Amino acid sequence: VLNVLQENERLQREVARTRADDAQIRREHATALASDAIARAEDAKLRAESSRLRAKDDELRRQNDRLAEQLQRAILSDAADDSVEGEGLTAQSWTSLIIGVFLLVWCCSYTGLQAYRFMHDDKHDLDGDGDFDASDIREKVCCGLSNKGLKGLAVVFLIAGCGFGLLYKAHIIQDFLAPIAMILYLAVVLGWLLYIVVVDHWDQMMKGLTGFLQLVEDVQRWAEKIQHPSSPMSQHSSHRSPKHMS
Numbered sequence: 225v226l227n228v229l230q231e232n233e234r235l236q237r238e239v240a241r242t243r244a245d246d247a248q249i250r251r252e253h254a255t256a257l258a259s260d261a262i263a264r265a266e267d268a269k270l271r272a273e274s275s276r277l278r279a280k281d282d283e284l285r286r287q288n289d290r291l292a293e294q295l296q297r298a299i300l301s302d303a304a305d306d307s308v309e310g311e312g313l314t315a316q317s318w319t320s321l322i323i324g325v326f327l328l329v330w331c332c333s334y335t336g337l338q339a340y341r342f343m344h345d346d347k348h349d350l351d352g353d354g355d356f357d358a359s360d361i362r363e364k365v366c367c368g369l370s371n372k373g374l375k376g377l378a379v380v381f382l383i384a385g386c387g388f389g390l391l392y393k394a395h396i397i398q399d400f401l402a403p404i405a406m407i408l409y410l411a412v413v414l415g416w417l418l419y420i421v422v423v424d425h426w427d428q429m430m431k432g433l434t435g436f437l438q439l440v441e442d443v444q445r446w447a448e449k450i451q452h453p454s455s456p457m458s459q460h461s462s463h464r465s466p467k468h469m470s
Contacts, residue, residue: 391397
């Protein structure tokens, strides 16, 4: 009987412990269910936010498409208006065209003037044969180069022109033309100013040097007259001799 009572007491303790574990498991299960409900609510909220953002993105895309279409129509209408109003040349294009025409006219005029002077000036007999021929033209225009040298220069200029055309067509050299043109423009202007200043100072120096040399010659003639005085008759004859010869 004692053993039965002890076993019964042990079984009751086991039942109590089992009931406590079951209650703990039930509480954990309830907590898990509550967490799952919260997670499901958060997921539903995120899904609703994503749907709202997608709807907003679709609306923005439609607005962007409408604006792009309106911009394209405006560009086409502006191009049509420009083509109807005139040739479509902007102020920059007109300026470039005027500058190009001015430079072309200036180059042609200067070349024509130099050619006219070259053809009608007797000082261009560079080879000293007494007449003006092709050798004189080569010596003046081509810097005395031979036919072989002229052919080589022609090949170099041809290759350079073709390369420039290809680079311009490929839109490679356009980025370098603006700084190169600016540098050439500044170099021409500064060189022109320097040339004017140097030539002016050189002319002034040559005038002073000419006056000094003339003074030296006058002093030399005066010294010769002092050292070798001539008779009045010889001076009179020397003064009359040009009239007598004339």
